Amino acid sequence: MVTIDDVAELAGLSKSTVSRVINHYPHVSQEKKERVYQAMETLGYVPNSSARSLRNKKTKMIAVIVPRLMNPFFGQLVESMEVAANQQGYQLLICQTMYSQDTELGHLNLLKTKQVDGIILASLENEWNNIAEYLSYGPLIMCNEFDESAEIPIIKLDQIHGGYIATKHLIRQGHTRIAYCSGGHKSMVANHRKIGFEKALAEHGLRFDESLGFFDAYTIENGIEVFKEIHKMDNPPTAVFTGSDEVAAGILTGAREYGVDIPGELSVIGFDNQVISRIMDPKISTVEQPIEQMAQKAVHVLVEQINSNNKPAKERYELPLELIIRESTVGGPLRAVE
Structure with a gap:
């Protein structure tokens, strides 16, 4: 033994x-x-405590895996999940990966060692085929980030539509040279937003200039660096689509330092509708994600999986997004395009 x-x-x-x-x-x-x-x-x-849990069948613990809690989106998502979990008699264990594949797999071992009854993947660092084996130890679901090949429930948002409505708004304000700024290339969320971004451009006979693409941007500091890169360009964009309100806030901070008027010289749109989007000056236009609703649905679906002896169904739950227009994109000198 x-x-x-x-x-x-x-x-x-x-x-x-x-x-x-x-x-x-x-x-x-x-x-x-x-x-x-x-x-x-x-x-x-298998630890002794885990063996006892195995005999008792349930730990009444579930885990959520996120990249970093300092991101307001994930902070709010986790807070809402904890409330939902407590309402169903479960405790929530919060696991950060800091974008590390090995750390993510380490957290998944919690399921293998029977320390949790199920796991919510709110981020995804590994390929699905490296994660699928953990299904033999307990239920997994995806929430927010996703892989369509996964044979598990997925709670997601229509990110293509989100990228589309944000970009369409910028075009209607008269912008034709628009920068695109997002997180990692492997993110399905980011890839779908880019599809929506390019769809809106194509509808108006515009093409994405690859020199205006900025990736691996997650924080306010990343946003400041993006602005500095834009400010150095001979032919800079007049608007920026960003994948988070944090990054958008960073761009506004950089613009203020260099005396660039928002939205007169540069319009900026964020994503998430976090508190920071409402307290910046000017306030940031953004795409609102129904975080509380998504968290509640994720916990509900996972608990159903825990209580069911059936093979997990490949169910898809898609929630709506909403465009919130504020001062960071409205008020500039450009003529609106219909």
Whole structure:
């Protein structure tokens, strides 16, 4: 029988460190956590507490995996999920990946070791075929980020429509040279928004200038850097579509530092309708995502999966988006195009 001593020996760590990792104590480095998880995986070790949970069938714990809680979108999503989980008698465990594939797989081991009853994937760092094997240990669902090949329930938003209505608004304000700014290339959410962005351009006989594409932008600091790149251009865009209100706020911050008028010289539209979009000066036009509704649906669907002995259905739940127009795109000198 494999013991915690065997795990400690294989991981090259002390027994106490392994115990802290298993029991989710703070102040253990990610590198040590991954060594412990790998050793447990290799040896097929299941902690005693997890074995008790297995006998009792339910832990009444579910986990949500997000990239970073500092992003207001994910902070609000997790808060809403925690409320929904508590209402159904579950506790919510919050797991950050910081965009690391290995960290994501480490969090998925919580399902394998029976420390949670199910997991909500609100972000996705690995390919689905690297995640699918964890279904044999318990239910998974996707919420927000998604992979259409996944044979599990997905709660998502019509991101193509979101990219379309945001870009259509900018075109109606008279803009024909529009920059596109988003997160990672592998994100299905970002890819679908770009499809909607280019669809709106095409309807007006416009084409996307690839030199106006900015990627891997997630934070206010990233937005400031995007603005600096734009400001250096000989032929800069007159508007920017961004994938988050944080990035949009960063662009506005950079514009203020350089004395560029928003929206007179540069219009900016965000995404999410976070608090920051309403407190910036000028207030930021954005696309509102129904975060609370999405969180409630995700928890409800996951709990249904936990309580069901059936194979997870490939169900798709799509929620609506709404364009919110504010001062960052309205009031400029350009003539509206219908």
